[in-house]
Amino acid sequence: MRALILEGIATLERYRDILPGYVRVARTHGDLRLSILVRDGVRDLLGYRELPPEIELLEEVPDYFVPGAVERRVMDLLAVGGFDLIYAPREGDIIRAARLRELAGIPGQSFASALAYRDKLRMKQHLVDAGVPVWPSAPVNDAVDFWTALDRFGLPCVLKPRSDRGSFNLEIIRDRAQAAAAIGRCAARVPIDAPFRYVLEPYSEHPMCHADGFWHDDRLEVLTVSEYVGATAARPSLGAVFGSLMVDPASERTARHRDLVERVVAALPSPRTFCFHAEIWETQDGPALNEIAARPGGRFVAYNLQNATGVEPAEFWFALETGVDPRRLGYRGPDGIRPSGSVALPYRSGLVQRVPARCGLDFVQDFRPAAGVLAGSVLPPQGQWFDTLGDVVFSAPGYPALPRNLDRLLEWAERSILIGAPGTAGPEPAR
Known part of the structure; x- marks a missing residue:
């Protein structure tokens, strides 16, 4: 069995814990070979003189977190030879791994599934349709959406991307001045007239x-x-x-x-x-x-x-x-x-x-x-x-x-x- 791993964890030090775990799994499996794409600095951090025999490839991809280079490298690897699994445990890799699986016909999470778990608005629409209780939210694709949703939910409220890493670009809004500043920063992150792709939610004191x-x-x-x-x-x-x-x-x-x-x-x-x-x-x-x-x-x-x-x-x-x-x-x-x-x-x-x-x-x-x-x-x-x-x-x-x-x-x-x-x-x- 051959597995291609996209390991894009943001904190460099965490590779000390993560990569040996993959080797343990492969060693326990007995017939599992690993190709692992990582961010820059990992090989120096781990200090490998020789790779563990379970690792066929450990390669640092420049600009790992910017779309483009990882996708190109995976497509080149897929063109050469057969992988049974594309494993991508980090949020920045979920969508591109799904696209690459479908391109190569490799089983695993589909693109539709990846979108449903990454896009907060799409996710909640699935759940509302199925009668599952969700915390309310409203789409924000422009400033009119924003002010309409804010009038609906009141203050305080939370403005955040439909899909992003961690808590990046999340705004907690407690008054009108913060609201105006938050929507201005949101608009500045996208080209003029492009949809913002944010959601607004009411802030809660619930546990x-x-x-x-x-x-x-x-x-x-x-x-x-x-x-x-x-x-x-x-x-x-x-x-x-x-x-x-x-x-x-x-x-x-x-x-x-x-x-x-x-x-x-x-x-x-x-x-x-x-x-x-x-x-x-x-x-x-x-x-x-x-x-x-x-x-x-x-x-x-x-x-x-x-x-x-x-x-x-x-x-x-x-x-x-x-x-x-x-x-x-x-x-x-x-x-x-x-x-x-x-x-x-x-x-x-x-x-x-x-x-x-x-x-x-x-x-x-x-x-x-x-x-x-x-x-x-x-x-x-x-x-x-x-x-x-x-x-x-x-x-x-x-x-x-x-x-x-x-x-x-x-x-x-x-x-x-x-x-x-x-x-x-x-x-x-x-x-």
């Missing part, structure tokens, strides 16, 4: 959860539900904590989310096997889908799922696609799901005086300082709500203890990551 897991052979293989805490894509705030805490899988709350996810997947043109990340508002009438993606969640969402199951999500999904039982890679099974939380530590600007190499709290599984958070560096004022000092994954003996452990973790970060005004002296040596 928001994310549901993550794997769908395989027409059934739900794994589901975890976590509630967002602090600032999220729905509630951005500079200087705030943001993260999520898992909900007990045996709870009625999780059961309601499970029912919604199954209805959503049934209503959409869904692949046979995929990883999903859904964001769900918990309204007074029950869960309502905000959006769902056919790929792993980003950053702390992925860390949460890995900690809960025992396997990195892209590796787990790749195993399912290639016929490898994830239990052979460390999956603990549904009865072994671990209570998990993950958080992006609140950002602070100034001179970094001390950053611990590790977190000594016994419930912390992983602490990763953000790029640039190094002793002696100066952190500028926060530019985006998702800027952070680092990501942390943690557990607890039971689900009720996760909030307490989060509080202890934030107290540790405040004490242990020392940041002062530029020009101030560092900490005194510990005694």
Whole structure:
């Protein structure tokens, strides 16, 4: 079996975790050869003198994130010889991978399915037609659409692209001045008279959860539900904590989310096997889908799922696609799901005086300082709500203890990551 992998994860350091996982799957499979296209800098990062024997090709594609070069390289590879699978776990690759599969006649997610899971408006239309509860939204293709939708939903509201990476170009609008500025920025991103391809949604104070897991052979293989805490894509705030805490899988709350996810997947043109990340508002009438993606969640969402199951999500999904039982890679099974939380530590600007190499709290599984958070560096004022000092994954003996452990973790970060005004002296040596 030969697999072509488009691995376009945005954070360079994450390749240290991701690529060895693909090799583990191939080694476990026993007859799986990998060709992997990646962004620039990966080979230097990994320091391979020789590629693992399971990897036929590991190639950096210049301008990976700009449409054009990746598509051309894949088409050249497809012209030479047979691949059984095109695997693309990142949101920037979903559409082009579907187009390339159909071009080459390779099974997998179709273009129609990829569009339904990427285009928020198309997605919700499918669901409304099937009677699935969704959070309201309205198309914004020009300024008239924008002001009409804003008058309908009121303030505050959320303006975001129908399809984009992460939370890029998302606007939270709280007053008329912000509304005018937001629609001006939106218009500036497209050619004159071109459709904006945005949506406007009402802002909510309801709890928001994310549901993550794997769908395989027409059934739900794994589901975890976590509630967002602090600032999220729905509630951005500079200087705030943001993260999520898992909900007990045996709870009625999780059961309601499970029912919604199954209805959503049934209503959409869904692949046979995929990883999903859904964001769900918990309204007074029950869960309502905000959006769902056919790929792993980003950053702390992925860390949460890995900690809960025992396997990195892209590796787990790749195993399912290639016929490898994830239990052979460390999956603990549904009865072994671990209570998990993950958080992006609140950002602070100034001179970094001390950053611990590790977190000594016994419930912390992983602490990763953000790029640039190094002793002696100066952190500028926060530019985006998702800027952070680092990501942390943690557990607890039971689900009720996760909030307490989060509080202890934030107290540790405040004490242990020392940041002062530029020009101030560092900490005194510990005694």
